Amino acid sequence: MIELALILAALFFFLASALTSRPLYILSQKYYSKKVTSHYGFKVSDLHYSYDQMVYFISLPTTLPYIRDALKEDLIIEQDYSSYFFPLLKGIKISLKQNGKKMFLAYLPIGNFRLPHLDKLQQEGTIDEQTYLRISTTKLLHRDTLQEVREEVYKQLQVGRY
């Protein structure tokens, strides 16, 4: 009986850890970012960013009809984490799902998601690389940013990168 109890408890422990780690990781980044940014007198929402470091795995502008004709809703944005139990955001993946098949279109690594104001603070020595990463993670995972990334990728598919 005790074997079953302990196995069940361990299963629930790991399951709960795995399921809650990413949301709580994001929450902690948000909390930390808010604390740091308010200390230095700016808001995460005010930060300008550049996603032009987005790497596309297809030629732009594309001539492939099934990509050009894709709907905005067909685009899937996934957050790419390093692990279930110790999650760290590596980047965001953008893929196209059509007829049950998934095709990778683009990837934005978190290290390449640069924010000029943070660049400046880091260069001045006000914040370190880790703090930069936590704030940029918060910014990238913000609903508005992800929505804008979706819009941007869709636009690129329609009219081309340049």
Next chain:
Amino acid sequence: MSKLGAIILLIIAAVGLSLTANLIRFHVSAFLNQLIFSVATLILVELSVYFYGSNHLHWSILLFITTAGYSFKLIGGIIGAIFSIFLVYLQTEGIPLVLLPVYLLIGSGAGYLSQYLLNKKKNHHRWLNMLMEQSKHLQVFREVSTTMQRTLQQDLLLKVILTSVTAGHGLGFNRAMIFLASNESKSLKGIVGVGPMDVKKGYEVWEKISEDRLKLSDLIEHNFDSNFTDPELNALLHSLEIPIDEHNVFGLALSSQKPVIVRGIEKEDSSQVLIYDLFQTEEFAVIPLINQGKNIGILFIDNIVNKKPITLMDTENILPLANQAAIALDHANLYEQIEEMALRDGLTGLLNQRAFQTILNEHFPSKGNRAAPLSLIILDIDFFKVFNDKNGHLLGNEVLMKLARVIVESIRPGDYSFRFGGEEFVVLLPDTDLEQAEITAETIRLNVERTSFPGEKTQPNGTLTVSVGTACTDHRDIHSENELIEAADQALYKAKNAGKNTVISFKEFVSID
């Protein structure tokens, strides 16, 4: 408590523990995060001891050992195993030494497996990064080559190349400049640069680019506008001429035809000192632009803003772009030379009639703007037929060449001289009224008279002279290019009739159908 109740309570405790641990561990360092996760499993094991007694501790502790191994890899697994032995010893009867090798085996196994998976992930990530990097470069090359195929304009090519080198989604260097090689003067001349003069300006531009979400095409449009490219950088570059010397870094890059990275200024190299003085950079790379063995120029890159070191991989990645740029620049240069040749008279080197039509149209005052008058001088050699008959066409050609030099030396910078055909020459004087044109015309006539020409003794007056007619658009009856030419031609005709070797200006307009 019933058995089921104890199970449910243990499960609730497990979930509570994991949530509590997760709430805390992402606010602390990575080490503490892993420690809290491992400790949480230990607490879970201890809770089971609390509910069910310590009889099962010797195997339930395996949960903690494997978690420690997963969290801290091999070292974590081993420490977890040793710690567990002490714990089992403290909480159970007897010395569990026999368990030690089992614990160590499980701990190190979990640690090794975790390390193996981590390495696999890291390798995968490294591969992904390399592929992404290559993909990014491919996009840049595609864009650059497409633009290069579209144009032979050197200016646009330079914009595309430099923007691709410096743009965020391009190669991402902070600053890039192009120097073109001059084979005659054995020097490199600064042509154009993109990037800030200092760190502060760099961040301002970076902020602006991010705020406006500018893409490569936007940047190409904006570059060389004051908001995006510090004019100071380009002003400095234009004034810069670096000798190609084997002892300086630029000469070394060109002679070895390989990129050179400078990591610190060498004071013995005057070119490096000059670069430091002008652009405040201590680390930069010099990439030779070479096409078919010919030195086209140099691409200079540095990271003045983020101070990111330039690596061999960086220069390796930029080489294909530099090679493409060299081919395009060489072609553009050849095209410009051919275009220039098409607009020049082969004998005298002056602009030809085709160029005359273009420049005349460009400078002819528009209907609404008569404020900037355009003057025209037409001249031809007096008795040139006689000269050719007596001296032959070869000597006649020599005279035409020398006369062209006299005309060029007699006019002001900004004036244009043309060979109109035969012995007839034309000078266009933008922003010049008739009075000023007469002065220039008289200067030409006088200089021709004073200059000694071969065979001129055979001329009827014993010297070679020209007759000159002038006209200006400030005349009320001149409204078109053809009317201006016609007016100057009439003035020349009058000068011929007035005894030659004279300047006559057009005063009265007679419309000729």
